[in-house]
Amino acid sequence: MKKNLLISIWFTLATTVLLGIIYPLVVTGIAQVIFPKQANGELIKSGDKLVGSHLIGQPFTQPGYFWSRPSAAGNAGYDPTASSGSNLGPTSKALQDRVTASVQQLQPTNPNTPIPADLATTSGSGLDPDISPASAEFQIPRVAKERGMSEQDVRAAVARHTKGRQFGFLGEARVNVLDLNLDLDAAHPMH
Secondary structure (H helix, E strand, C coil), X not given: CHHHHHHHHHHHHHHHHHHHHHHHHHHHHHHXXXXXXXXXXXXXXXXXXXXXXCCECCCCCCCCCCCCCCCCCCXXXXXXXXXXXXXXXXXXXXXXXXXHHHHHHHHHHCCCCCCCHHHCCCCCXXXXXXXXXXXXXXXXXXXXXXXXXXXXXXXXXXXXXXECCECCCECCCEEEHHHHHHHHHHHCCCC
């Protein structure tokens, strides 16, 4: 009995050190060498200032910027420490009210144009940094007008930032909102 107890304690300590300390350090070290950008969160800097990450969405509310998907992560949204969807089902009154409010906010910005679903619904994580090309297209008239740019120039910026399916067949085409907005700020700053 005493021998089994000692073996259990030593096995617990050995696996804790091996799997709880050594293994994570080795994997982190390998990731830092092979994929340093990804391992460090794909951070985006503007000059010396950290402005965000390619992996985490941000709220944009000014009319001269492309807007991200709504977020259910945290009370105010876009909280990376509270990543999650709303868990509201299609019959939920709260979900219906939130989607209706999003549609009422979006419709006047491009009347008589169908609103893409991802502009009125949250993603599973609540932190999706991307929108669909259709969502970017929907926002082009508003952004062009607010920035004093032609719709053609804004459309060209969207095209530069549109990524296709990964490996040609995984996922959907997407536009990273932060990258696009930073590009527009660099090329045609808002007054």
